Amino acid sequence: MIHSQTLTRLAGDLRARRLSSVELVRACLGRIEASQPQLNAFISITAEQALAAAQAADQALARGEGGALAGVPIGHKDLFCTAGVRTTCGSRMLENFISPYDATVVERLKAAGAVMLGKLNMDEFAMGSSSETSYYGPVRNPWNTEMVPGGSSGGSAAAVCARLIAAATATDTGGSIRQPAAFCGVTGIKPTYGRVSRYGMIAFASSLDQGGVIAASAEDAALMLREMAGFDRRDSTSVEMPVPDYVVGLDAPLEGLRIGVLKEFFDEGLDPDNERCIREALSVFTRLGAGLREVSLPNISLSVPTYYVVAPAECSSNLARYDGVRFGHRCEKPRDLQDLFKRSRSEGFGAEVKRRILTGTYVLSAGYYDAYYLKAQRVRQLIAADFERVFGEVDVLMGPATPTAAFPVGAKVADPITMYLNDIYTISANLAGVPAMSIPCGFARGLPVGLQIIGPHFAEQRLLHAAHRYQLETNWHLEAPERFA
């Protein structure tokens, strides 16, 4: 089955012309169409453009040209702007929005020859941990369609898990790459803040949002990230620093790697079955020559409340531009300006987005700013300092990506706090801006469990290296749900 190959392998086969991109893309499109009723991983399927791009890739490859990802089928989370293709952000607000430009990430992957098959479903404006807040219906977990795939990049994780595409772009603001990667048993990396351009990536919380990858393996993620990452003049927060070739050196031995085991992540909220998988994974690393030691990040318990001040604050401002004036949803027959704003926004946004806009507006308002926003920023600095200190002692941190495996669809929709607590292990990396991954490391009652690996700023290579060595030792990343085989 060509579709069950890794991206690395596919890219090699395409370059060697053992495989044609058109053939591959056509097969993938068929699988996507067939999967939609069960998974709903895609919001838009761009078959026509994909086949044209595949043909162009085949021609380039025939001439001995084409980038590193020439002809490889991928998908973009539907908040990366794609010229001429609808970009909805999972919202009714942007149901009719066709971007006039490509996001930098889209542009770079296009330049590398990757073929976009469609736009992936997600929580509305990336706000959610279950991909249930999408206006286009919930995404389902390919391992068990009664379960959520995680969120907000649920479409990306589900599509890679079901091997509908070789890899997907995704974004992570508080865990939106790692948590769905963990729930779907795939590999996800959230790079250092500033490593991947945010230009054209529709903002949720600008100081936390970071684009990244969901793929079937660390090696695949390395290849994708190498093509996506790098300084972009159009994003002032992107960092001007050369991008290493993440693919090189992945096989090197792990001997001497100092792994910090995060004490706070092994709390009473952690499901015992998940804990068992994580402990087993840690023992694999010891066998590979790494050293384990317990470390503590004392301020990490403040992560969730800090996040739920900072992220909504930024969101309330970032989403102000959706006012029905220039693009996006506009209400019918507005009576006056106020009516235009109020009704367009009331109709265009879903409940979770509204909840966060309200929270954010509140924490920024006069008289509350110091008590909430300013204090949260100070706590954020404390958390970042914790990481900095601990990375003086260890090379990477490891622990669970989530407290439990995937939960049933609908189980937490009515209880936002429980939903928010799902990100308890992932949020701190966003607050500190450090890179983090989730890789599959076993199953708890039939559902995948993710091991989280966190590193210091710009240590993506170190994370990918550790993950790859683990994946050479284990087969968890090769497991795929049978019904989508």
Added chain:
Amino acid sequence: MTQSSGAISSGANAAPRDEWETVIGLEIHAQLATRSKIFSGAATAYGAAPNTQACLVDLGYPGVLPVLNAEAVRMAVRFGIAIGARIARRSVFARKNYFYPDLPKGYQISQYELPIVACGAIDIVLEDGSVKRIGVTRAHLEEDAGKSLHEGLPGATGIDLNRAGTPLLEIVSEPQLRSAKEAVAYMKKVHTLVRYLEICDGNMQEGSFRCDANVSVRPRGADKLGTRTEIKNVNSFRFVEKAIQYEVARQIELIESGGTVVQETRLYDPDKGETRSMRSKEEANDYRYFPDPDLLPLTLDEEYIEAVAAKLPELPDAKAARLMAQYGLSAYDAGVLTASRELADYYEAVARAVPSQPKLAANWVMGDLSAALNKEGLDIGAGRMPAERLAGLLKRIADETISGKIAKEVFEAMWRSGDSADRVIEAKGLKQITDGAAIEQAIEEVMAKNPAQLAEYRAGKDKLFGFFVGQVMKATAGKANPAQLNELLKKKLPG
């Protein structure tokens, strides 16, 4: 939304009575003369068709991000150095959040807690000639909004976002201005300064330079400030003066009749000559300022600031002092001549060409030339009367080829025709008669024609001296050298 101000009975333009003190602070918005916008690459040129100079960043499209224009930063720093202010080594852009259709992102990027420029000062000259120092609290960078259009769009509002993202420097004064006249003097000084620095074209009609005035009154001697109102968006010196005068009178009248001033935003209506309420404090927005996470804090190092400082031009106050020292001008003349760099350069070109007559040059530049320019609404830079041409005229006054009086006639002909002074003098035969014999002959003829007057003069009616001067001037078509004529008449008339 707006409400009428209510009738102001009388005296709105009269000076405030002595028992009240006026307190004014100005917020001046100077549009920076960059080629592209503050956070995007779109052009800033004025007057293009609506929405043709707005790119995706200006339109606030999903996913776009701001990138700071380095030229706007350099201009703000130039201003800060020029007013002796503190240049922030680290300043922060903040978002000012509010909904308005011509504000594409739903927030304006501005600077709030940490502006790029703080604690400067500007000296103004008061009517009595004394100098008053006005503190500049801060000057910060921000982006302009677009504008809403209503004309020709019945039942609809048009949005033109060409102006959205235009760089502005908001210059905030301390509330140290004590009259409408002081406010205007300060505003003019800032206007002069930004044009010297070439950071703003100063075009007030196009809105490149405009101000908001915060106005309050308090009993003279009181410590506490009165409740202030803010008059928004005034774009001429005359309107600023009138708006403040009106507002001061309104507030005094209100308080004296038992009312209280309400903190609110008001608009000046130049047609009616009055201010009216726009929105009250209760209706005011909570702007929910917070640092813009899309932009890193702006950091400037010593080296950068020194490099900008090294390139500053001679500033108005320094230039005025130099003109006084170098050309012996009065403080008043030096002040007028340094009102713009072009005017000062022009004056110096004339003064250098006629080195013996710096004061004469000042009088001509400030007098006849300025009057002629004003009459036709021309700038000195328009080239209608190049400095060397005016200098040509002054040279003929200096070497006594023509009298000062004839010079005015020559100037007018030069202004109309564009000819040189020599050519006009030649063509019109206006060369002064300095030949004593010729003047003497003219005197004798006049004496012969007016025997009655001559007799009266000789009988002691001295006043008639002027009559004879006039008659001889008439006879010589005004060309007789006045000094020589006087001297000869004094000799001849007594007989």
